[in-house]
Amino acid sequence: MHPVRKIMVGLDTTEMDTSLIQFASFLARTGSAENVHFVNVIKRTQLPSKLRQEFPDLLEKARVDRRRELEKKVIEHFDLTLPVKVKISVEEGTMPSKEILKLSEKYNIDAIVVGRKAQLKGSSVVTQRLARRATCSLLIVPEREYTTINKVMVATDFTKESVAALNEAVALARYEQAIGNPVELVCHHAYEVPVGYHYSGKSFEECGDVMLEHAKRKYDKFIKKVDTEGVKVTASFSLIKNEDAVSNIYETARDQQIDCIVIGGKGKSAPTALFPIGTTTEKLIGKDTEIPLLIVRPKHKNAGLIDMLQRI
Numbered sequence: 001m002h003p004v005r006k007i008m009v010g011l012d013t014t015e016m017d018t019s020l021i022q023f024a025s026f027l028a029r030t031g032s033a034e035n036v037h038f039v040n041v042i043k044r045t046q047l048p049s050k051l052r053q054e055f056p057d058l059l060e061k062a063r064v065d066r067r068r069e070l071e072k073k074v075i076e077h078f079d080l081t082l083p084v085k086v087k088i089s090v091e092e093g094t095m096p097s098k099e100i101l102k103l104s105e106k107y108n109i110d111a112i113v114v115g116r117k118a119q120l121k122g123s124s125v126v127t128q129r130l131a132r133r134a135t136c137s138l139l140i141v142p143e144r145e146y147t148t149i150n151k152v153m154v155a156t157d158f159t160k161e162s163v164a165a166l167n168e169a170v171a172l173a174r175y176e177q178a179i180g181n182p183v184e185l186v187c188h189h190a191y192e193v194p195v196g197y198h199y200s201g202k203s204f205e206e207c208g209d210v211m212l213e214h215a216k217r218k219y220d221k222f223i224k225k226v227d228t229e230g231v232k233v234t235a236s237f238s239l240i241k242n243e244d245a246v247s248n249i250y251e252t253a254r255d256q257q258i259d260c261i262v263i264g265g266k267g268k269s270a271p272t273a274l275f276p277i278g279t280t281t282e283k284l285i286g287k288d289t290e291i292p293l294l295i296v297r298p299k300h301k302n303a304g305l306i307d308m309l310q311r312i
Contacts, residue, residue: 029079
């Protein structure tokens with residue numbers, strides 16, 4: 001597991017910033033964090049030459065004002081007593097997600113924190129762009145108040161990506177428990193009945209029972225791959241209906257009063273480079289929900305074919 005030492009938070013000067021700063025403060029206190037970088041991107045505009053001549057420092061003054069505005073928010077909502085370095089920068093660009101990606105690589109960021117505004121058209125598209133192209137983990141935070149996290153769901157399919165996700169969740173739980181905030185982990189697997197089950201002579205329910213027992217055996221092998229000593233981990237299973245795994249995961253999370261969902265994303269190296277986050281993860285990103293989503297991705301030097309295509 002790659003420790004989360006450098007965190008980058010994308011701010012946009014809306015009310016969403018409060019949620020992002022609060023959650024960044026939570027992440028920063030988990031122990032491994034050393035740097036938190038708050039970033040805001042001012043839209044690049046072509047000013048008329050006459051205006052540039054009369055007001056040559058127009059943009060710079062705007063950046064200074066914006067930075068002051070962000071500083072006030074950070075002072076109000078971030079725990080500045082934490083032993084981390086805090087940086088606030090205002091950048092210029094045509095596309096915020098593109099600038100954040102550039103900066104994340106420049107500063108070797110371990111996790112990017114971005115917001116998801118309820119019912120805001122196009123917000124999931126921007127987030128998916130970051131999820132596909134970022135070379136680090138991504139935390140998607142809905143707009144609401146955050147104080148503590150007590151229950152975390154790790155959505156697992158028993159792959160190596162799920163092992164990485166559970167490792168990250170265990171680390172977060174341990175850090176929180178060290179400061180007196182107990183955290184329970186729910187390791188959840190959504191299973192399904194295969195197409196053509198009726199040819200087996202069994203009913204849907206009977207086949208579901210068979211698949212559940214199979215999932216439990218896989219879980220027993222899976223959980224042994226992660227050191228969970230000192231952390232409460234509960235296994236959870238649910239049957240997918242109507243081939244909708246994403247709704248199943250979120251309904252289970254709501255029913256169990258989950259504070260955050262953690263899922264593994266594929267690394268950005270061939271041969272998975274064309275599908276860098278996985279189908280289920282991508283659908284989870286596009287789902288409008290009030291539950292934060294952490295996509296754990298291993299850091300790789302080789303970005304793969306997808307990045308070559310993006311540069312064309």
